[in-house]
Every structure is written in C-alpha cells, then in structure tokens.
Amino acid sequence: DISLQNVERLPRLSRVAVCGGTHGNELSGVYLVRELLKVKKKKKKEEEDEDGGAMSVLLVLSNPRAMQQCLRYIDTDLNRCFTHACLIGPTLDKTPYEMRRARELNAMLGPKGSAGAMDLICDLHNTTANMGLSLITYSDHDWICMHIFRHLQARTHGLDRGGGSHLKSAQYDLKWVGPVGPQPHGVVRSNIYTTMKSGVQYMLDWVHFFNSGVIFDGGFMDVFTVVKHIDYPRDGETHNITAAIHPQLQDRDFCLLRPGDPLFQTFSGETLRYTGSEPLYPFFINESAYYEKGIALCLARKRPYKMSQIFKKYA
C-alpha cells in the first residue's frame, strides 16, 4: 500500500555546484574540475536549456592559492571556515586567506541559508585512507543526498569495497561526493580520477532524472555515523607520536574493529589494542592531514537507514 510509505515531495534542483581543490593538494578534484571546465567551454550553452531535466552546473576551484602551492591550505583549513561565525566577521588585513576565500565562496554559492543559495553542492576530496568512494553528509534527513548515495552505490565498484556512505553531524549545508581513496596528497592516480569522474556523472544523471519527474522508491540502506575519534599515542613531553596504525588495521576502513583488536604498533615494536567496549567501524585510518588534528582514525556505528520515497514537487 503506497499510502503507508513515507513520501517526500521536494523542489527541483536547478543549481548544482561541483567544487574541486577545497584542499589544494587533493588533486583528483582539481584536475576533474579543470577538465569539466574545458568540456563546458567547448559545448554550446543552448543545448542544455531545451531539456526539462536540465540544471545549471557551476564549476568551482575552491582554493586557488593552496592549489598553486600544492598544499592543503595556506593559513587555515578552508573546510573549517564555513561556520556562521567565520562567514560574518569583518575582513581585516590579518584575516587568514581561507577565511576571506570562504566569504567569497559563500557569496558565490550562497549566501548560506538564503533562497538564492545552490540547491546542491558536491565538494570533491581525496584521502590517504583506504575508503573507496565514500560520501559524507551532515544530516540524516537529507533525502536528496541519501538517494544520490544509493544511486552511486549501485553503479560504482569503489562503494562496494568502501562500505558505502557515512553520516556526520550537521556542520554546514555543503554536500560532498568524496573523498575517493587511497591516494597520497599531491598525486593524481588515474584510476581514482576516473572513478571520481564517473561518480560526478552519475550524480548529475540522478539530478536530471529527479528534475524530469522520476519517482525514487524508499527502502533501507546501511549508513555509518561517526561516534568518536582516536588520536595516536604521543610522548608526554614532545607531543610526537610514538606509534603508527597497526599493520593489521591499516587499509581496513569500514571493517569491524572489536574490543582487543590491534590498533597501533609502537616504534619499538609493541602492539597496542582497542580498549573500547563496543565493536565499531573504523574509517579515515591514517589520513595524513589528520595527524595535526590529533586523529589517527574515526569510529562509526553502522545502522540500516530507512529512506523515504521521493519525487519532484510541481510548483
């Protein structure tokens, strides 16, 4: 009986942004956005507008100065600058570059929370963790992202291995495709570039279907919700790390970690074990950018997530 199903009618998605280079040394997104810009330049604009499912796609290179120097950021992590507090402050001479740039991006893609804001933002990342093609969203009532996740899950090999999407508590209304990994920062690996390229195309296809009036059925999907972070063991005086991720845990993102399982191997060769009482799913295992943030890995709970049926609301 269709009336028993949760049904959501949602407005069409007219404006989509695809962003690369939010972290300047995560190169798949940088080169993908550059390539898409080239392709767009060649295409004729009028072709797109004749189509009922069409949307405008804005292509953005988010942090050009960090890209140019092949660094994650110049002054501060751009990806942590989209809080309301950061966005509304005054711009002074000493304002960090990324905070200025976040305000520019907010003017271009937002303003955040306004009627003129993008309908969907897809921000492309990489990680040195072995997470396959993973997708992150900040709310578990975001039906659009959840349906896009399922659409990609059915079409990409990376997601099968990575274990699917995971959720994070609300931070900003940015939506992400990515990270895709493992890939060292400052490197492009062709297979990862190609996987990301397909992923973005599948996402745009889905938006096109949705805008054209396709009904997407509800159902269940496994999602991972972050519970906590674990830092590396560190020296009390120097704060230097004293152990690395254990070889038996390395590259095992989204594989269940049980109490007593090996977690770290100290530099003198000792094994340190997981002392938590709850079995949890590790991810972002050994991400290079998180050493400075005090994160060796994140731990998540996996749960079946009930999705609503969705289709486009006619205005």
Next chain:
Amino acid sequence: DISLQNVERLPRLSRVAVCGGTHGNELSGVYLVRELLKVKKKKKKEEEDEDGGAMSVLLVLSNPRAMQQCLRYIDTDLNRCFTHACLIGPTLDKTPYEMRRARELNAMLGPKGSAGAMDLICDLHNTTANMGLSLITYSDHDWICMHIFRHLQARTHGLDRGGGSHLKSAQYDLKWVGPVGPQPHGVVRSNIYTTMKSGVQYMLDWVHFFNSGVIFDGGFMDVFTVVKHIDYPRDGETHNITAAIHPQLQDRDFCLLRPGDPLFQTFSGETLRYTGSEPLYPFFINESAYYEKGIALCLARKRPYKMSQIFKKYA
C-alpha cells in the same frame, strides 16, 4: 683461482651516520632516527667499544624545521644543497634555510672530501612510487655500497619485489638506504617503518662484519642506471599537467617498459604511449615531489654488475 678475481682491500668504517628527515614529510626516517636516539640514550656507551667490529653511529635529524611543518622543505630542496658551490658560499640574511642547514650538516658529517668526514652516510627517504626497498648510490665503483646492497637483497622481501639497487651518476658522496615505498608523504605506515628499521640494522650488521675482517666474495648483481626522465604532458599556456600515469603503468616500477606500451592517460580519457625506441625500466613512477621538478618517471637500463671481492685493509 683466487688470483684472477678482482680484490679490493678497503679501510675500516669507523664512523657511520644515519640521517632521517632530509625531506621533512618523509616520516619513516624521521620516526626511525627518533627511535634509535631513544635506544642509544638507554644503552651504556662502554658496551660498544669492547668489540673489534664496532663503529660509532651518528644519528641525525637533517631538516628539523621542515619536519616540524611536515613539508619536504622550507625554502629549497635540502637534497640539492650539497654541491660544492652551495657549501662554500657566504651565509647572508637571505640565504635559504636549507642552504644554511647543508653547511651545518657538512661541518657535522664532513667536511666533504676531508679526512675527518664520515666513512658512510645512510640517508633515509620515502617515495609515493612503488619501488620497494631501493638503494641509490652515485658511483658504480663504490664497493662498500654495492656489497651492502647485496647483503640487504638477500635479507629483505622488499628488494625482491622492487628489483634491487640502482645507480645514479655522481653528485655527492652521500650514500643512501631508501627510499622505501610506496608511502604518502606525511604518513607513517607501520610495515614500511619496520622494513626500513630492519634494513638499517642489516646495514650496521654488515659494517660490523666488514670491520671484524670478514671477506666478501665478488660476483654479479643486477643494477639499474638512470638514462633519462620523462615529464607529464602539459598545457602549453598554463603549464598544468594534462594527463596522469596510465593505470597499466602505475605501481609497475622496475618492470620493463617497451616501445608502444601505455605511458599516460589524459584527463579526457585518451591513452598516450611510450615512443622511445629502447625498452627501459621505469622507476620513481608518480612520485609526488617530482611534479614540480617536471618528472613523471625515470627510465633506467638494467645490467649485470661485476663486483670485486672485498675485505678490510689492515693499517
């Protein structure tokens, strides 16, 4: 008949230096040298001196400022600062940090070419290329390094896969153990740390055997000698790369590349092939630090190398 063999009698190796952090984001060497410093602090000095094979081992963290910021270098690549021209210039306010540091290291480990210089320097590196445990030396008449290579080759799995040592034309009298790969920069992978730790121990064992009067037989060993570098295809205007290493070449370091084999995949999906006329062995395939140097991979010739028998010269 032993008289037909090439025999070299060489002075004992009294002073050995093990250096980590020459590139501040190549973390295996950084954490290994820190660990060896800790172990040394605990050990009693007198134990070492009673042994006929003993040597002094100087442990050096080469580029502390780059290590602190987890960057390859602060101003310029330290590993290119050990030319005579760099070492003898005047130190001014504007002298790059690494050039000053090279002069400090030269005072500590050299001076280069003097009687007081170290007998052997082992400089530890990492690469994002899949090179296994590889060793680089700058002269093919360096019998000590060649024998150490063979000693390690017999004892480590990494070398079997990587395809052994390779030679480079003379630049400086630094000798290297490493790089060990593949490992993203800014990351420690425990298995690579452990391989490097064993490698350094095998090297020190060998020096101990040599100093104790052990005779090392000659014989043949395959070595790789660099022939040329190949850069990424680039856009004429922006100089941005327009292709990545082809998926069929990625991670195939030290596997023969034949004329017509895939070399790059462009960001639009086209395959570019190797147009050289000579089959050669690729290495340093997709090393992140070499994008800025214009090197996508190096190509080498493999040849059997005739080693002399060596033993210690008695003074």
